[in-house]
Amino acid sequence: MSTNVLLQLDGVAKSFRSADGAPRPVLENIDFSLAEGEIVALLGKSGSGKSTLLRIMAGLLAADAGTASYRGAAVRGPVPGIAMVFQSFALFPWLTVQQNVELGLEAQGMPPRERDGRSGAMLELMGLAGFGGALPRELSGGMRQRVGIARALVTNPDVLLMDEAFSALDVLTGETLRDDILDLWNSHQIPTKGMLIVSHNIEEAVMMADRIIILSSAPGRIRNEIRISLQRPRSADAAEVRALVDEVYGLMTARPAQGAVAAAAVHPGYRLPRSNVSHMAGVIDLLAGAPFNGRADLPQLADQAELPDEELFPTYEALGLLGLAYVEKGDIALTPLGQRYAAAEQTLRQEIFGQQLLTHVALAGRIRQKLEQEASGALPEKPFLDLLEQFMKADEAKHVLEVAIEWGRYGEVYEYDFHSGLLKLPDQDEE
């Protein structure tokens, strides 16, 4: 591998303002480089700043501190040699496939005939021959993302940045597209020299990357780096691949204060993981039963759970927060309380859950306390949203409150009226 550096970040930091105007650090002290010949995957929890980092690299966003450079020159805006593929495809619906693909070439001032030749060749390479005249809505999700990738690659970028490019697609379509891109890369049919991919999918990262970087959250910092020296193409079933998936699982789910001892209450502005109660109960039941009997290797559990990593990680985190299970060295195990939950019938399950929620999730405790202080036992959700917006964007605050409401209703800690948007103490009369 050549040591020519394509992208480099030195001491990069970025904050966004929260609703009350206070800066909220999202990235801190990031040193990173992407060399020629490398594919690097960036993993991290939702909100750890992966997209922000990619946008800084692409010149779409300025860092507050530190520098971003491309081939030694500071990045101060979009750079012609760097192309990006988005999860949402980001196609113009009123333009044909070919017109979408040619956008970047047009911006470069390329004459129509040359554009036509280039886009035609790229459409063919991406398996889209014959679809140039179609509109995006006439295509399947997988085909649309092929257009997104063709649009990025048609400019012959030196560096390709992919932000969860496959996660909106069904598993098989995503894997096929990923393999196609790796084929193009391995066979040098594209001139791209380096790729940086953001993913939620550990297997995808292990299958593609020469290096995996794991970001910690709030603020995002580089927490781990794993080098992978396996030849591509790799087989998902190869023992080395499985071992790496295991290792990365372990690193991703490691919490600083973990173990059988339940964690302290998380801050009221903590981004509660988006896990629903049925996923949590499902994972507990799976873990408690045979063959796991209380402890499982994470990838094995993932196989059995039939849920994608995006759903499982928040669930592991939620179970950890609530002291029902913990993750350790690539395994997940039930705590004694988690065992009790697994053995209990519904009412006791809800009681255990509610108690843990009040003890370990400060937001739930706060809601309950404020409701108890109200003569009517009811409050609008607004003050709680305002509280959360001190720590996160409005749409995230809404999601976090939704999680707290779902968990609180299950644990019978408080009620929520979807019509009035009022939080209430549980109806005592029904007991």
Ligand SMILES: Nc1ncnc2c1ncn2[C@@H]1O[C@H](COP(=O)(O)OP(=O)(O)OP(=O)(O)O)[C@@H](O)[C@H]1O
């Ligand atoms: N323009 C913005 N204004 C305010 N806050 C922002 C902005 N863009 C991102 N953030 C916040 O920065 C944090 C990191 O966001 P980012 O999208 O980079 O995370 P991510 O790791 O890519 O998350 P995900 O995996 O969910 O896509 C989040 O808390 C997000 O709300």
